[in-house]
Amino acid sequence: MQHFIETINLTKTFGAKKALSDFSLKVDPGGIHAIVGSNGAGKSTLFRILLGIESPTSGAGYLLGEDSRSLPESVRGRVGYVNEEHTLPTWMTAQGVMDFQRAFYPSWSQEIFDQVIGYFDVDPKQKVSGLSRGERAGLNLAMALAQTPSVLILDEPTLGLDIVAKQSFLEALMFTETEYDSTIIYCSHQMEEIERVADKLIIMEKGHLVNNSSPDEFVQRVSYWVGEFVGDMFARDKMPGFLTAKLIDGQHHILVADQGPDFGQQLANMGASSISQSSVNLERAVNAFLTKNHKSPSGAYDRKN
Amino acid sequence: MINIQIVTGDSRPIFKQIVDGLRMEIAQGNLPTGTKLPSVRGLAMQLTINANTVAKAYAELTSQGLLEARQGLGLFVSEPRQLLSEEEQEKRLTGAVDAFANEIAYLEFSDQEILERVEAALTKLGKGAPENGTKRG
Numbered sequence: 001m002q003h004f005i006e007t008i009n010l011t012k013t014f015g016a017k018k019a020l021s022d023f024s025l026k027v028d029p030g031g032i033h034a035i036v037g038s039n040g041a042g043k044s045t046l047f048r049i050l051l052g053i054e055s056p057t058s059g060a061g062y063l064l065g066e067d068s069r070s071l072p073e074s075v076r077g078r079v080g081y082v083n084e085e086h087t088l089p090t091w092m093t094a095q096g097v098m099d100f101q102r103a104f105y106p107s108w109s110q111e112i113f114d115q116v117i118g119y120f121d122v123d124p125k126q127k128v129s130g131l132s133r134g135e136r137a138g139l140n141l142a143m144a145l146a147q148t149p150s151v152l153i154l155d156e157p158t159l160g161l162d163i164v165a166k167q168s169f170l171e172a173l174m175f176t177e178t179e180y181d182s183t184i185i186y187c188s189h190q191m192e193e194i195e196r197v198a199d200k201l202i203i204m205e206k207g208h209l210v211n212n213s214s215p216d217e218f219v220q221r222v223s224y225w226v227g228e229f230v231g232d233m234f235a236r237d238k239m240p241g242f243l244t245a246k247l248i249d250g251q252h253h254i255l256v257a258d259q260g261p262d263f264g265q266q267l268a269n270m271g272a273s274s275i276s277q278s279s280v281n282l283e284r285a286v287n288a289f290l291t292k293n294h295k296s297p298s299g300a301y302d303r304k305n
Numbered sequence: 306m307i308n309i310q311i312v313t314g315d316s317r318p319i320f321k322q323i324v325d326g327l328r329m330e331i332a333q334g335n336l337p338t339g340t341k342l343p344s345v346r347g348l349a350m351q352l353t354i355n356a357n358t359v360a361k362a363y364a365e366l367t368s369q370g371l372l373e374a375r376q377g378l379g380l381f382v383s384e385p386r387q388l389l390s391e392e393e394q395e396k397r398l399t400g401a402v403d404a405f406a407n408e409i410a411y412l413e414f415s416d417q418e419i420l421e422r423v424e425a426a427l428t429k430l431g432k433g434a435p436e437n438g439t440k441r442g
Contacts, residue, residue, distance in 0.1 A: 171350070281316045
């Protein structure tokens, strides 16, 4: 098996709206793959198709080498899923939930469960209804990792957790000694988390795949230029790789993708003066990709220029 | 205990921050020759970052000749030696000097004062690695 997750020209439409558009993604085994995208970028649709809950309009998705439309039980047993709600049966005790879950998974590792739950203060006799959000997140993560899944999908797992619970969650996720090398798909909007945990950064924008590389390599793709344009010389449409621009104190601050050092010369050719280049951090680079083509106050700015 | 800090949201990737941080600790003599580095997992846990990032930083420092692996024992701070080509060293020195000159250009110190301060800083670095110190002088 070459890839743990593979989609080929995956397309899904809901009425007139395209949730996924010719989406081709390959995820190699091992490591933590962070998926970033605005709301509505198609992340949930992607997961639902991969897990076989939804069928594609065209194209195909493969999970652990099997077509998602007909996943055999053996593959389903090797996939873990944790969502942001951390929903669990409220009337059961933590111990009860664990016993219930354990019965479904022949590859259950009690050792891993104990290790992960150790990061959180969860009394086995406590009822789920009495657990905090962070404790429920911990219980969910402990159960997901104890299943020793080949693929673990975490959909915004730290959303709404306080700083202590978030820290425990990240530590438990990264430092639990697992015999199996789980491949982790980690969906999040929190850049500082992604910077710490991600081996690969997958960026989705309006149903398209726009990046799949290490976060460092991604940041290298984005460059930040400042220049002054006289009158209405500034023309974003003519700039190769244009992402976003802001007018600050008479200078245009421009973020572009995949442009070399000669972009400064190109700006000069377009009539810019006082050109300088600066570096960007991960959050800024990601935001630039995500806000590209989006309606924003810079729309008003267009009309002025 | 490795005394380095990493920050998120910096334009320097975490991997680079570790490389720079450890290089500084070694240059200042806080990690003398022969010191054993924490395991990849250990440093990753200390900094709460992905272990692969630490592994990448260790690999970079090893290729620069600052760390060496001893079979089955782990990574150690190596005897100071130079693995970078002369051309690469020249490039890095030029980059560092340019950045320095740029930073101090607007300050009101005489050239003499600035040179004295630089010399003092170099002497301080030299404490941990006398061979380097004499070469510089």
